[in-house]
Amino acid sequence: MITSTDQTVLVTGGAGFIGSHTTLALLQAGQAVVVLDNLSNSSAQSLERVARIAGRAPVFVQGDVRDRALVQRLLREHRVGAVLHFAGLKAVGESASMPLTYYDNNVAGSLALCQAMAAAGVWRLVFSSSATVYGDPATVPIREDMPTGPTNPYGRTKWMVEHLLGDLAAADPRWQIGVLRYFNPVGAHESGLIGEDPRGTPNNLLPYVAQVAVGRRAALSVFGNDYPTPDGTGVRDYIHVMDLAEGHLKALQALADRSGLHTWNLGTGQGYSVLEIVRAFQQASGRPVPYQVAPRRAGDAAASYADPSKAARELGWQARRGLTEMMEDTWRWQSLNPAGFGGG
Ligand code: NAD
Ligand code: UD1
DSSP states (O other): OOOOOTTTEETTTTSHHHHHHHHHHHHTTTTTEEEEEOOOTOTTHHHHHHHHHSOOOOOEEEOTTTHHHHHHHHHHTTEEEEEEHHHHHHHHHHHHHHHHHHHHIIIIIHHHHHHHHHTTOOOEEEEEEEEGGSSSOSSSSOOSSSSOOOHHHHHHHHHHHHHHHHHHHHHHTTEEEEEEEOOOEEOOTTTTTSSSOSSSSSSSSSHHHHHTTSSSSSSSEESOOOSTTSSSSSEEEEEOOOHHHHHHHHHHHHHHTEEEEEEEEEOSSSOOOOHHHHHHHHHHHOOOOOOEEEEETTTTTSSEOOOHHHHHHHHHOOOOOOOHHHHHHHHHHHHTTTTTGGGG
């Protein structure tokens, strides 16, 4: 049990990719869960599948995290003891063309949530931040105390919320806040029933590769092969979404006897190049993944991977699933659900 027995965890954005896997992990740990999601980037089907796997369902409320009165009511009615805050928008390119929408959902949404929490007397919060706050890192592996400096509006929304939360924690010792900086979440639950279901053309590597392998797209564009990395393509720290989900449970437990704001990297500490991913996916799926080399994508770092030792030390957490499992689980989800949740 994460909270005391009569308390609930509120999961904002719980119908989405990472939120649905974490909701499942909470339910399987015996925790009562309320999900608040406006379904702007997800389907309620994900929660039906979560219920199928867990054998019991979370309470689902379709609504917006910016609706302070609604959030306050949920916190009270469900005796919420802690909040996992996933709700937000995450497409880097879109954030540059729609900054108002991004600041509103991500920054104003987090502000409204914190106001509702303070009013309801709920002080334990875990926030989904991103390695994107490090911008183009000067050195790798990246430690939490290294300089931040996001290079796009999405990253700046995460960075601003981190600062907002730091100011809250400094002002009132009742706050117990965990900031989790995820590296590159991939994979899916081993059942193949839930996974990442991006709308439109995927922006991220793994969903794109998976859609090429399943025949939905012709070929992958590899964004640059002239980086100062072993094979010239970008290196990232891919982490299995179930490892990430377990990291949230550990963070909630660790916060129970900690006050203030604590920042933890969630990554494996191991980097893989784009071409290594392509090869690993071909191996796992038994399908070809044709690709062509394209120009670099603006704003991309050559290499980004975590030093995850602070999470290991303070949370007793480390990623357990390796590259093969990440690829096999992505492929199981993609091949069983070629059209995502839209496929029924
Ligand atoms: P996702 O889009 O699958 O999930 C986000 C969920 O939040 C969706 O279900 C969406 O409908 C909901 N939502 C969006 N705005 C909302 C609002 N105003 N009110 C209520 N619900 C709202 O994304 P994800 O990959 O699961 O990411 C979850 C969180 O983790 C996000 O905050 C994201 O920025 C962060 N993050 C993701 C990654 C990644 O690569 N996936 C990396 C680092 C950080
Ligand atoms: C991107 C975002 C980052 C965000 C993260 C998770 C940018 C600049 N960064 O990170 O802010 O937190 O997603 O949502 O968008 N690649 C290809 N072809 C593709 C797609 C990607 O070669 O079609 C390469 C990229 O150049 C990169 C690697 O694959 O080297 C991983 O890309 P991606 O999955 O988009 O993640 P990040 O760039 O790490």
